[in-house]
Every structure is written in structure tokens, then in C-alpha cells.
Amino acid sequence: MNGASLPTEAIFLLFLAAWAGFLFFSFSRNAALKRRWFALYVAALGLVLGGVATFAAARSRTMESLIVVFPALALWGFLTVRQIRFCDACGASVHRLGALRDPPKSCPKCGAPLERTGGPPK
Numbered sequence: 001m002n003g004a005s006l007p008t009e010a011i012f013l014l015f016l017a018a019w020a021g022f023l024f025f026s027f028s029r030n031a032a033l034k035r036r037w038f039a040l041y042v043a044a045l046g047l048v049l050g051g052v053a054t055f056a057a058a059r060s061r062t063m064e065s066l067i068v069v070f071p072a073l074a075l076w077g078f079l080t081v082r083q084i085r086f087c088d089a090c091g092a093s094v095h096r097l098g099a100l101r102d103p104p105k106s107c108p109k110c111g112a113p114l115e116r117t118g119g120p121p122k
């Protein structure tokens, strides 16, 4: 093998943690808890993806590609946190496809108004 490699166990644990988070945010009905942790989850996922991209770029000696990767990850994280809301009434995770569209204002399942993700817990 040429150069350093990420340990397989670390990759597996990161993959498992990412999936556990995805399942939690998809299926948990605790909107307050999801709202509290979602931005941090997206930031952590962005850091992991940025780390993998950095590792791959260093390995292939294409570090200049990170000029595109990091702003793209930051934009992805911002838009993801902006577009996803959690319904306090029924606990649903509500997202709207289309990065430039307005975030959803009401829950499509129960019709309750939706609050912004992040911010101080209530």
C-alpha cells in the first residue's frame, strides 16, 4: 500500500455513527431533542466528510480540490439546517427539496406551524 490509510475500524464507526444519527433524526418523535442536536450533527458530518476529502486529496496530491470541497460542504450544511424543521405537535422531521426554496412553514402531516432548527432549547 502506498501512503497512509484510514483505519477500517474508524471508518466503520464513523459510518455507524452517521447512520445512527440519520435514523434518530428520521424516526424519533422528540422534536425538541432533534432541534437541539441537528445543527451539531450536520456540522459533525461536515467535518467527517471534510476530513475524508482532505485525506483523499492528500493521498492523490490534489489538495487544490479542497478549494471547492470546503465551501461546498459549508453550503450543504447551511442549506440542510435551513431546510429541515421538526414539528412539535407530531414530532415529524419535515424537509422541502430545493435548496433555494423557502423552508417549510407548517407540518404537512398535522398542519402545525414549524419552528426554526437550532437556537436555544425551550
Ligand SMILES: [Zn+2]
Pocket (backbone or CB within 6 Å): 087, 088, 089, 090, 091, 092, 107, 108, 109, 110, 111, 112
Ligand atoms: Zn406535525
